[in-house]
Amino acid sequence: MKNLFISAALVVSALSVSSCKKDDKDTTPTETTGTVELNMAHRWGMGADNFLLNMELVHPMTQDTMTFTTFKYYVSNIKFKKADGSWYVHPESYFLVDLATAGSEILSIPNVPTGEYTDMEYTMGVDSLRNVSGAQSGALAVANNMFWSWNSGYIMVKAEGTSPNSGSGSFAFHLGGFMGSNNVVTVKTVNFAGNSLTVTGGHTSEVHMTVNPAKLWHSSASLATTSSLMMPGATAKTMATDFYGGIAFDHIHE
Amino acid sequence: MVVSLLITSTNNNHSPLFDRGDFFQNMRTILFIVAISAFLFSCKKAEIENYKEWGFEKPSHFPEPHYKFENNTQTYDRFDLGRELFYDPILSLDSTISCAKCHAQTHGFADHNVNFSLGVNNTVGKRNSPALSNLAWYPNFMWDGGINHIETFSFAPITNPLEMHETMTNVVAKLNASAHYKEKFKKAYGSETVTDQKLLKALAQFMAMMISAESKYDNYVLGKTTFTSAEENGLQLFKTHCASCHTEPLTSSFGFANNGLDSDFTNDLGRGLVTQDPNDNGKFRIPSLRNVALTYPYMHDGRFFTLNQVLDHYSNGIVQSSTLATSLGTGFNFTTQEKQDLITFLNTLTDQNYLANPFLSEKKK
Structure with a gap:
């Protein structure tokens, strides 16, 4: 019995020693991956004015006065290309940027292998497969209110607010569509050119992007004409395409 | 618990235990108890075991299902x-x-x-x-x-x-x-x-x-039963006039059709609301007819309360419009006898095992 106690004690201490060892190992600076953060900076119009919820803005083209109460959109499937042409593909890469949720404008991609990256690819919206694959989790959970209940598919951009120019006093644009000519999902690429993205072990590198919500109405009518859109179609396609087209790479912080 | 009660009562009725005449009597009782408890035990066990065996099993006369529990393994x-x-x-x-x-x-x-x-x-x-x-x-x-x-x-x-x-x-x-x-x-x-x-x-x-999948119709398809002449006649009418949309054996193609209820669809565009294609306006799901005798009222707006009204509609109530299902033409002009036989056939789609399936009913708490 006494021997049993001793051996049990030995096992316990051995376990605690080995777990200590493991902790030591974790802190050694030999990590082979780093983190990349995509930082989505929202700027209104070509003048790059501040863009915040509950802030009165004037659209540079339609001249509509607008106060946003909701601004949400999906970014997905982020990939980085190394100088040797190989890609790092971020698994389960779905992000919901929600201006009402602080920090959601920073898309954190951990476990990126260290090295020099020349290009980045990302998708605006949610790929068609996830629109038809049943109940999802995380950013894609239906509880985020970014999924149409009556006509399955993700609302890929949601912009809501108030405006004196709208007949109803408010506006609500739910843009989506993943099929045929209504497909708004847009794959975008960034070439870092001479300024490649360096991922260092245990460090975070930042890729800064600019997003201009005013682009939604770049070639679309004033809120006086259309203040609400709740389904896929040509108008949604135009608005999403204009908005996505205005998203641009700005600079890298390492 | 039931078993122990039985033992108690038999003991009261049959003591002393070791009398030779009572031995066989008791043997019978014990066998009876064993049989009863085995039965009770199997009943209880059967609920789970039968379910596991049942799980999702495609009825042999059904096509492959669309949903296969991908990323949602059945337990x-x-x-x-x-x-x-x-x-x-x-x-x-x-x-x-x-x-x-x-x-x-x-x-x-x-x-x-x-x-x-x-x-x-x-x-x-x-x-x-x-x-x-x-x-x-x-x-x-x-x-x-x-x-x-x-x-x-x-x-x-x-x-x-x-x-x-x-x-x-x-x-x-x-x-x-x-x-x-x-x-x-x-x-x-x-x-x-x-x-x-x-x-x-x-x-x-x-x-x-x-x-x-266990209605009389299913048993007929599987060769387990025969139809009466009225049922047989109804089935043939069904095959001729209905089955191109109400595809056997599921009794639906799962497609969408305008079945001639209205010519103005502004109240409800139906499929057109989803596809935004005017050619789909006024089209609705072709419903499965399984258990149809009990699923009244009928149509997307529940406008018909009896199968007779439904057959009257298909017989001579078809409203013409640009998206009307071509197969409906101007209606089928069923005779009274044909309507009766069709209804007799439709009644064979009632699946009592489904309507009373204990696995699908509310669990007693």
Whole structure:
């Protein structure tokens, strides 16, 4: 019995020693991956004015006065290309940027292998497969209110607010569509050119992007004409395409 | 417990035990008790075992199902969770409306007697609550086919202001506040944290198991029974006039058609609402006719309460319009006898085993 106690004690201490060892190992600076953060900076119009919820803005083209109460959109499937042409593909890469949720404008991609990256690819919206694959989790959970209940598919951009120019006093644009000519999902690429993205072990590198919500109405009518859109179609396609087209790479912080 | 009571009573009736004459008597009693307990035990065990064997099994005369439990591996606990949720009004805003309220098993999981179902605060729905069966074979859901997956289906009635009028966030919060449900979610999905994904997947497990394949019609198709001459005649009429849309054996092609109810669709564009194609205006899901004798009222707006009215419509009530199903022409001009035979045949689609399937009914608490 006494021997049993001793051996049990030995096992316990051995376990605690080995777990200590493991902790030591974790802190050694030999990590082979780093983190990349995509930082989505929202700027209104070509003048790059501040863009915040509950802030009165004037659209540079339609001249509509607008106060946003909701601004949400999906970014997905982020990939980085190394100088040797190989890609790092971020698994389960779905992000919901929600201006009402602080920090959601920073898309954190951990476990990126260290090295020099020349290009980045990302998708605006949610790929068609996830629109038809049943109940999802995380950013894609239906509880985020970014999924149409009556006509399955993700609302890929949601912009809501108030405006004196709208007949109803408010506006609500739910843009989506993943099929045929209504497909708004847009794959975008960034070439870092001479300024490649360096991922260092245990460090975070930042890729800064600019997003201009005013682009939604770049070639679309004033809120006086259309203040609400709740389904896929040509108008949604135009608005999403204009908005996505205005998203641009700005600079890298390492 | 029943067994021990039996032992007590036999002991009272048969003492002393070791008398030779009583030995055989007691032997018989013991055998009887063993047999009874074996029977009781097997009954109890059979519920689970039979289920496991049953699991999802494609009826031999059915085509391959559309839903194959991808990323939602079937387990009894998940099914059981889905079953409890289906019958629990906790899914609605004020805990008054469960799925089962508008989908009654006794009526093929349709809402009987009302053309439009009532939601929270007695709000009136816009379309008739359809019968539910063989959902694993549906490529999409609702009268307009707007929902593309059995797992995302329940999101619609839960959040529709005319139905359960609840938010997913609220439902998840209510379930997370319930020790009972946390335990059930843990058993089903390994973690007691309730999420909308697990909720939807559990409901899908239950819904996909709603299999109606044991009607007289099925037994006829499988060669297990014969039809009366009226049933046989009705089947032939059905094959000639109905089966091109109500495809056998599921009795639906799961397509959409304008069956000549109206010529003005502004009230409800139907499939056109989803596809935004004017050629789809006025088209609605071709419903399955399984258990049709009990799923009244009929049509997307529940305008017909009897099968006679339905057959009168197909006989000489077809309203012409640009999207009308060409196969309907100007109607089939059924004779009274033909209508009778068709109804006799339609009655063979009633599946008593489905309507009384204990696995699909509300669990006694």
